[in-house]
Amino acid sequence: MSADVTLDDVWIRFGDFVAAREANIHIEDGEFFSFLGPSGCGKTTLLRAISGFLTPSQGRVLIGGKDMAGIGPNRRPTALIFQNLALFPLMSVWENIAFALEVKGMSKLERRKRADELLDLIALPGQGDKRVSELSGGQKQRVAIARALAAEPDVLLLDEPLSALDLKLRQHMRTELRAIQQRVGITFVYITHDQGEALTMSDNVAVMREGLIEQVADGSTIYDSPETAFVASFVGENNVFQGKVNRLDQSAAVVETPYGEFCARPIQRNNQDQLRVGDDAMVFVRPEAIENAQSDSANRISGEVLQTEFEGNLWQLHVQLPNGGPRITRSSINDGRATKHQVGDRIELGFSETSAIALPTGQLAAE
Amino acid sequence: MLNYWANYFTRNGIGVGMFLLAAVLLWMVFMIILPQLYMVDFSLRANVPPPKWGGEEHVYTLEHYKYLLYGSSKSAEQFNTIDLSVFGRTILAAVFVTIIDLCLCYPVAYYLAHVARGGWARLMIMSLIIPFWINEILRAFSFKVLFGTSGLINNALMAVGLIDQPYDFVRENVALYSGLSYAYILLMIFPIYNAIESLDKNQIEAARDMGSPWWRIHWRIVLPHAKPGICSGSTMVFMLSAGALAAPQVLGGPSSLWFTQIIYKAFNNSANWARGSAYALVLLLACIIFVLLMMRIFKVKLGEIAR
Numbered sequence: 001m002s003a004d005v006t007l008d009d010v011w012i013r014f015g016d017f018v019a020a021r022e023a024n025i026h027i028e029d030g031e032f033f034s035f036l037g038p039s040g041c042g043k044t045t046l047l048r049a050i051s052g053f054l055t056p057s058q059g060r061v062l063i064g065g066k067d068m069a070g071i072g073p074n075r076r077p078t079a080l081i082f083q084n085l086a087l088f089p090l091m092s093v094w095e096n097i098a099f100a101l102e103v104k105g106m107s108k109l110e111r112r113k114r115a116d117e118l119l120d121l122i123a124l125p126g127q128g129d130k131r132v133s134e135l136s137g138g139q140k141q142r143v144a145i146a147r148a149l150a151a152e153p154d155v156l157l158l159d160e161p162l163s164a165l166d167l168k169l170r171q172h173m174r175t176e177l178r179a180i181q182q183r184v185g186i187t188f189v190y191i192t193h194d195q196g197e198a199l200t201m202s203d204n205v206a207v208m209r210e211g212l213i214e215q216v217a218d219g220s221t222i223y224d225s226p227e228t229a230f231v232a233s234f235v236g237e238n239n240v241f242q243g244k245v246n247r248l249d250q251s252a253a254v255v256e257t258p259y260g261e262f263c264a265r266p267i268q269r270n271n272q273d274q275l276r277v278g279d280d281a282m283v284f285v286r287p288e289a290i291e292n293a294q295s296d297s298a299n300r301i302s303g304e305v306l307q308t309e310f311e312g313n314l315w316q317l318h319v320q321l322p323n324g325g326p327r328i329t330r331s332s333i334n335d336g337r338a339t340k341h342q343v344g345d346r347i348e349l350g351f352s353e354t355s356a357i358a359l360p361t362g363q364l365a366a367e
Numbered sequence: 368m369l370n371y372w373a374n375y376f377t378r379n380g381i382g383v384g385m386f387l388l389a390a391v392l393l394w395m396v397f398m399i400i401l402p403q404l405y406m407v408d409f410s411l412r413a414n415v416p417p418p419k420w421g422g423e424e425h426v427y428t429l430e431h432y433k434y435l436l437y438g439s440s441k442s443a444e445q446f447n448t449i450d451l452s453v454f455g456r457t458i459l460a461a462v463f464v465t466i467i468d469l470c471l472c473y474p475v476a477y478y479l480a481h482v483a484r485g486g487w488a489r490l491m492i493m494s495l496i497i498p499f500w501i502n503e504i505l506r507a508f509s510f511k512v513l514f515g516t517s518g519l520i521n522n523a524l525m526a527v528g529l530i531d532q533p534y535d536f537v538r539e540n541v542a543l544y545s546g547l548s549y550a551y552i553l554l555m556i557f558p559i560y561n562a563i564e565s566l567d568k569n570q571i572e573a574a575r576d577m578g579s580p581w582w583r584i585h586w587r588i589v590l591p592h593a594k595p596g597i598c599s600g601s602t603m604v605f606m607l608s609a610g611a612l613a614a615p616q617v618l619g620g621p622s623s624l625w626f627t628q629i630i631y632k633a634f635n636n637s638a639n640w641a642r643g644s645a646y647a648l649v650l651l652l653a654c655i656i657f658v659l660l661m662m663r664i665f666k667v668k669l670g671e672i673a674r
Contacts, residue, residue: 086569
């Protein structure tokens with residue numbers, strides 16, 4: 001059994017502080033859904049509202065179509081995996097996993113059997129009698145997942161559960177988590193500030209800033225067609241040019257900037273902040289979309305090479321635009337054909353009009 | 368070991384290091400070990416007046432221990448039922464006081480550690496501590512006033528009409544148990560508070576999230592975590608109530624004698640220091656053995672208590 005989750009105009013206030021506002025989200029049955037945002041953006045607050053530890057100041061939380069108002073966390077069909085995992089250190093591994101079953105009054109024999117099955121599921125067979133402190137970071141992580149799954153929740157909520165792990169393990173656990181989710185088929189709601197995690201695992205991502213959900217879409221839409229300046233600058237690297245809209249139609253916007261006129265794809269967000277001629281606008285170009293200037297390049301920039309960085313698979317080139325303009329980054333695949341540049345070289349670069357997007361001017365993500 | 372001391376002196380410097388070492392050693396030897404050894408020595412010698420101490424008649428004997436057992440230093444025909452039953456009752460009563468304090472303090476400590484916030488928690492702790500500025504004797508007598516036959520509680524109960532004759536709280540030892548429980552309540556609250564405070568709140572939430580009712584959260588998560596604190600609090604309350612003197616003297620009913628009162632009488636009224644120290648040592652040993660036994664039963668290690 002799994003269930004869909006709906007947030008219906010949820011607001012959460014602590015005194016005068018608004019931790020989350022106008023949250024309207026529908027998470028499908030069996031979906032892997034992520035809340036992505038910098039720390040303090042209110043994503044954990046929303047997760048706690050879904051799990052029942054927080055009551056929204058306004059709005060409704062529905063799970064499986066049922067209004068959860070007045071239903072405590074112990075009676076919701078959700079299970080929460082805490083950021084610090086919160087395993088019970090005084091219980092053995094199998095007792096941890098079987099805690100939810102103990103609560104349900106299952107006999108010890110059955111509990112043990114079920115715990116062993118779950119240990120198999122998380123690839124830790126035969127480790128049930130260990131103490132929690134004897135496990136490694138990744139193993140603890142998996143025990144926490146098994147403990148939550150033992151409760152047979154309809155919705156599993158995960159609060160940055162990978163943030164304490166080192167990079168290698170984190171990447172491994174991403175794949176693992178996604179695999180577990182597909183195996184058990186229940187709804188996962190995942191909180192993270194790590195865009196890599198959000199993009200690789202999720203069916204859909206909600207990007208949040210200062211309590212507000214800026215965009216909800218699948219990973220590639222978020223990356224390719226961000227709807228706000230914040231999303232464009234928070235998810236992945238982006239080069240920004242500030243300017244004014246000169247001309248505009250359905251498929252193209254021409255933005256006048258101090259570094260030239262750029263032609264870009266306008267992203268029109270439903271019902272608000274529409275781009276209009278004469279408005280301030282920002283043009284965003286991904287570093288990998290910038291190439292050496294071709295004769296047919298729609299947009300051209302030139303500048304001076306400030307720094308080159310070799311990252312193995314990629315070359316990163318930092319270029320300073322003239323007259324105190326912005327520094328831009330270009331990255332190209334290290335396929336042996338890339339021309340080497342020296343610091344101080346003048347360089348002509350270009351990008352196509354379909355790879356650049358134009359958005360209304362807005363607040364950018366902090367570096 | 369050598370390494371440890373070398374480290375100790377480089378950390379503290381020779382001067383401070385020596386001072387700390389000497390101070391601790393002096394304290395241990397002169398304040399704790401020597402006086403107790405004197406007591407042991409006294410308890411094993413015949414009872415003679417002070418001028419003859421160390422003299423010929425001051426011989427080693429086990430008569431005082433025998434007296435506690437048989438009520439006579441010569442015959443072993445019958446047991447000293449009076450002293451022994453007082454001894455047993457004292458231990459039982461101390462256990463009872465400990466249990467009362469535990470039941471009172473665990474919820475309060477939990478509330479202070481995990482529910483109360485900031486200023487409110489500080490206010491509560493202050494209002495727990497400040498009454499203890501009043502000294503023990505005064506507190507004992509004020510309890511007597513409170514629980515007396517014409518005391519505040521009886522008057523209040525009669526005014527409300529719950530009883531029509533004053534209830535003798537002192538005779539029924541209600542006053543004594545209340546007085547003792549109150550006297551050591553802080554010694555129970557703070558160790559438990561310290562232990563519970565270090566519990567990660569997320570563990571409580573995790574248990575709750577998995578459907579656990581509140582009592583199971585306490586039984587499986589909070590209580591096991593608080594066990595060392597409960598143990599150290601209980602040890603202190605038990606030891607101190609078994610060794611209390613003022614409260615039993617003032618608040619005890621006519622039929623209830625505390626073992627410490629017998630010891631006190633031996634020292635003071637009958638000038639029998641030898642018997643007094645023998646009785647006191649037996650009480651001390653019994654208490655230590657009882658505490659160790661309890662720790663064994665509840666699977667607490669000595670090291671955990673010190674945390």
